[in-house]
Amino acid sequence: MQARKIQLKIVKKLTKEQIDLAYVMIKNTYWGASKSRSDFDTQNKHTYLYCILKNKSPIGFFRVVTDGVNLIYLMGLVIEENLRNQGIGSLALNWLKNKFPSMKILMLSTKAQKFYLKNDFKAINESFNYFLYQPG
Secondary structure, eight states: OOGGGOOOEEESSOOHHHHHHHHHHHHTSTTTTTOOHHHHHHHHHSSEEEEEEETTEEEEEEEEEEOSSSEEEEEEEEEOGGGTTSSHHHHHHHHHHHHSTTSEEEEEOSSOHHHHHHTTOEEEETTTTEEEEOOO
């Protein structure tokens, strides 16, 4: 499947079922396996959680913190495992870049360096694996 043909919708207002699914998906990642539901719920009170929909079905999630002017901190992007490597994560990042065109996007990743570099992020501190997308 080509990424160009994928029709996605990204929503900010999630249903309880979508939030529950986001927690399950995050628990299945290397970085979220030890996260309690209580911690997940607390984090969601202080961040924006977005759902990636394909044909009205949730297939992924990402969470951001922002100052609203200069910086977005991307706190995880997760796509259903069987749908990875189809361009969905890249489409989600492009949506974020287009939604906030003048803002820098900061991301910490320990295992997805190639993905972020491929999507125009730059390594800014390789010992901590921080990646930054800067418009322009």
